[in-house]
Amino acid sequence: MEPLKEMFNKTYYEKLAAAFQSAHSPFKRTAFIKAVTKNLDELSLNQRLRNTSIVLHEFLPPQYEHKLAIMKATIVQMPAGYTNLIFPDFVSLFGLPHYQMSIDALKFFTCFGSSEFAIRVFLKATLTSTLKTMYTWAEDEDVHVRRLASEGSRPRLPWSFKLDAIIEKPALTKPILEKLNGDAELYVRKSVANHLNDISKDSPDYARALASTWDHNNPLTAWIIKRGCRSLIRKGDKHTLSLLGIGKKAHVTIGKFVIDKKKIKLNERLVFEFDLAATHQDTQKLIIQFCIHYVKQSGERLPKVFHLKELMLKPGERIHLKKSHRFQDFTTRKHFSGEHIVEIIVNGDVMIHEKFLFSRN
Numbered sequence: 239m240e241p242l243k244e245m246f247n248k249t250y251y252e253k254l255a256a257a258f259q260s261a262h263s264p265f266k267r268t269a270f271i272k273a274v275t276k277n278l279d280e281l282s283l284n285q286r287l288r289n290t291s292i293v294l295h296e297f298l299p300p301q302y303e304h305k306l307a308i309m310k311a312t313i314v315q316m317p318a319g320y321t322n323l324i325f326p327d328f329v330s331l332f333g334l335p336h337y338q339m340s341i342d343a344l345k346f347f348t349c350f351g352s353s354e355f356a357i358r359v360f361l362k363a364t365l366t367s368t369l370k371t372m373y374t375w376a377e378d379e380d381v382h383v384r385r386l387a388s389e390g391s392r393p394r395l396p397w398s399f400k401l402d403a404i405i406e407k408p409a410l411t412k413p414i415l416e417k418l419n420g421d422a423e424l425y426v427r428k429s430v431a432n433h434l435n436d437i438s439k440d441s442p443d444y445a446r447a448l449a450s451t452w453d454h455n456n457p458l459t460a461w462i463i464k465r466g467c468r469s470l471i472r473k474g475d476k477h478t479l480s481l482l483g484i485g486k487k488a489h490v491t492i493g494k495f496v497i498d499k500k501k502i503k504l505n506e507r508l509v510f511e512f513d514l515a516a517t518h519q520d521t522q523k524l525i526i527q528f529c530i531h532y533v534k535q536s537g538e539r540l541p542k543v544f545h546l547k548e549l550m551l552k553p554g555e556r557i558h559l560k561k562s563h564r565f566q567d568f569t570t571r572k573h574f575s576g577e578h579i580v581e582i583i584v585n586g587d588v589m590i591h592e593k594f595l596f597s598r599n
Contacts, residue, residue: 245321246286248275254290254316254324261311262298270297291328302336306343313350322351330356334363341371349382355398357390365403369410376417381425387414388429394436408437408444419452420459427462434466442470446477472527472543474586484525488584489518490551495582501595504565504573508594510580511560514551522551527583528561533576533596543583565596573598 251274255267274293281289298305306329313325325347333340341360344353360368375387389395391414393405404410411433418430438445449463463482464471470478479485491514498509508530516522526546531539546561565573575598581591 241283243281243283243286245319246278246283246290248278250321251275251290254312254321257312257315258294258297258308260315262308265308266297270294273297287324287327288331290324291331294324294328295332302332303339305332306339310343310346313347316350318350320351322347323355325351326353326356329353330359334360337364337367341368345375345378345383345386348386349380352382352389353386354389354395357386358395358398358401361391361401361404362399365410373413373417376414381423384418384421384423385426385429388418388426388433392429392433392436393440405440408441412448415448419462420456422458427458428465431462431465434462435469438467438470442475442478446470446475446481450481471525472545474527474543474583476586479525479586482525484523484548484585486522486585488522488524488587488589489516490522490524490584490589491515491517492582492584492590495590495592497580497592497594499594501597502565503596504567504598507562507564508580509560509562510592511558512582512590513556513558514584515556516551516553519553521553524549524551524584525586526559528563529579529581529583529588530563531579531581532571533574533578535572535574537576539579541581546582575599 248271251271255265255270258270259265259267270293273296274290278286298308309325309328313322316322326344329340329343329347333343337360344357347353357368357372369391372387372391375383378384391401391404391411393401393408415430415433418426421427421430434445434449437448445467449467452463453459454463467478467482471482476485493513493515495512496510502508514526525548527543528546529541529543531541534540544563547559549557551557567573573596575596577593578596579591579593582589
């Protein structure tokens with residue numbers, strides 16, 4: 239599989255240079271390609287993106303306003319996607335002294351890629367005025383601009399720096415989320431949910447309180463609330479489960495809990511199954527999770543909760559559930575040998591657990 243950084247390869251730069259020359263005939267196409275591809279193999283994905291911005295600054299006219307005009311005429315010729323992040327990245331590097339035209343440019347550029355990373359530079363430098371603009375973006379007709387209002391102001395946007403001021407005062411983005419918590423576009427709703435989930439990591443009480451004021455009868459909003467509270471749900475947070483209508487204690491029994499083998503190795507699957515039976519005369523809304531207590535390098539265990547199933551269990555009903563979970567290393571998680579524990583959790587309560595051994599060899 240070709241590395242992601244190869245999105246910025248010589249073929250791409252030839253197309254980009256042609257587009258810039260089309261927008262601005264004096265653009266030195268051949269010299270730009272030579273400069274921007276120098277030592278290209280040594281650069282990572284994000285280094286290539288940043289290098290493109292720096293080299294463009296050298297090859298465009300000296301006036302910032304003229305640079306933006308050329309870039310706007312160029313981006314419309316390029317296919318939408320990640321590579322178009324060079325345009326807002328350029329603004330984040332050189333646009334702070336020209337605040338208003340830069341903000342307007344980020345709004346324009348986001349429709350062809352995303353300005354979510356670049357806008358954070360302006361939020362960090364001029365929080366109040368930039369948030370004021372983003373409040374208006376949340377009402378924009380363009381779905382990409384509305385999403386930018388939420389995504390760009392997320393407290394903990396992946397691949398970017400944290401916005402400490404918003405982490406400390408999450409209510410700063412409330413006007414944005416209030417306007418978008420029933421948005422018709424899934425693209426926007428996913429961003430709002432991720433924004434709420436970011437907030438829940440630092441200010442769980444505030445996140446729950448905010449979500450409790452939203453319209454739970456609107457299915458679009460209800461979807462955002464559930465997805466946005468996923469970290470709290472995984473922790474079995476009783477207040478959050480109650481907010482979602484599944485906070486009541488489950489009247490069930492767990493039977494025939496079986497693990498297929500008591501010792502597994504790296505890249506093998508832990509397979510477990512069990513019966514879940516109702517012991518209550520009323521239908522119950524249940525959220526069923528499983529938790530694996532992973533052994534850390536220190537020898538201590540770290541619990542991680544996973545979603546298994548959400549259902550309505552009728553009086554006297556018995557169901558059989560089975561799950562397969564692979565033990566695979568990721569960049570964010572490495573597995574260590576030792577005695578692990580798997581638990582079954584129903585409505586936030588641990589119902590049963592079992593030990594098993596994991597070995598890397």
